[in-house]
Amino acid sequence: MLANPVHHLHPYPYFTVEPAFSPAVGACLEGLFEQDLPWRAHGGSFYEVRNCDLTERIDPNLLAAVVERMRTLTGLPLTARVAVTAQTMAPGQRIGVHSDRPLVGFEAVRLVAQWNREWQAEDGGVLQVHDDAAGTRVCATAAPRFNSALGFILHPGSYHSVTATAKPRRTLVFNFWHVGNSPALADAVKALFARMQFDGLPSLLDPLRVAAEQSLPEQQTYRALLVATALQRWGLPERVIRDGYQSATVPPESPGTDSAAAAAVALAQWAAQLYIDDFDLAQWQRLNVALAPLQSTDRASLAAFCEVAFPDPRQGRRVATG
Numbered sequence: 001m002l003a004n005p006v007h008h009l010h011p012y013p014y015f016t017v018e019p020a021f022s023p024a025v026g027a028c029l030e031g032l033f034e035q036d037l038p039w040r041a042h043g044g045s046f047y048e049v050r051n052c053d054l055t056e057r058i059d060p061n062l063l064a065a066v067v068e069r070m071r072t073l074t075g076l077p078l079t080a081r082v083a084v085t086a087q088t089m090a091p092g093q094r095i096g097v098h099s100d101r102p103l104v105g106f107e108a109v110r111l112v113a114q115w116n117r118e119w120q121a122e123d124g125g126v127l128q129v130h131d132d133a134a135g136t137r138v139c140a141t142a143a144p145r146f147n148s149a150l151g152f153i154l155h156p157g158s159y160h161s162v163t164a165t166a167k168p169r170r171t172l173v174f175n176f177w178h179v180g181n182s183p184a185l186a187d188a189v190k191a192l193f194a195r196m197q198f199d200g201l202p203s204l205l206d207p208l209r210v211a212a213e214q215s216l217p218e219q220q221t222y223r224a225l226l227v228a229t230a231l232q233r234w235g236l237p238e239r240v241i242r243d244g245y246q247s248a249t250v251p252p253e254s255p256g257t258d259s260a261a262a263a264a265v266a267l268a269q270w271a272a273q274l275y276i277d278d279f280d281l282a283q284w285q286r287l288n289v290a291l292a293p294l295q296s297t298d299r300a301s302l303a304a305f306c307e308v309a310f311p312d313p314r315q316g317r318r319v320a321t322g
Helices: 023-034 060-074 183-192 203-215 218-233 238-247 259-276 281-291 300-309
Strands: 006-008 014-017 040-042 049-053 078-089 095-098 109-114 127-130 138-142 149-153 160-162 169-178
Touching: 023 078, 023 169, 060 078, 060 109, 060 149, 060 169, 183 218, 183 259, 183 300, 203 218, 203 238, 218 238, 218 259, 238 259, 259 281, 259 300
Parallel strands: none
Antiparallel strands: 006 014, 014 149, 040 049, 049 078, 078 169, 095 160, 109 149, 109 169, 127 138, 127 160
């Protein structure tokens, strides 16, 4: 299964493999399309497909094996969670250029498997890899041949599209979750920033806020307020809340926080990133390494958030605070 993949680095890391599954497994997966499925149509000029969730119709042992194999192929700590979507396209339909950037709590890796027998070049429906959002250049292509697959890590620059198809096209999309971007994290971020009241932040911030709001873009000062809010709700001292706000506006030349408090500030910055933007794998990896040597904390809310954002079941790691 997914044996002998060909890895590509440009314009972003992805791999192709053909055949993707054994004949027996392939027959089972192909047979899913013959079932009476609850299809949902998506119209419009950008995303023209029908799809439906098939996760519960697939052998759990097969799904577990696919997850394990994808862990090896991507080198990422993927959770056991997997969702499989069937997708069909009718003649004339296409999918526009997009990247499927990983929002907080959503999948981070995707495997696209094709189930189209006797596919010819003139049939279209080709998956194209691009290096920009405009899709002005096609860097690579993957024809939807039967039992072929393409896998990649989702990020803001993973641009791809599908050309118009000349005959019905059938695809299975396997979605995988990174341990640092689980649905539980989405719930934790939402709860952390629920019912925000910036006027309740410590008065110690007032001079910094006035100066920042007079000279910096609103987006930057808003992020700084989120960082300060997270630190306050985790019960950190006012000096740490101040340093957290300042770190998001004008970082001091010589930070006055100790290593444990600095880790809490870094975690608050990450929480703000997730709330405003998306899940950045490279940033998660850097922060995960930075937090690894820290000790336990008795601040339950901070420890709980860290455990969800940076799970380490082997060590039960938590963030320390000073």
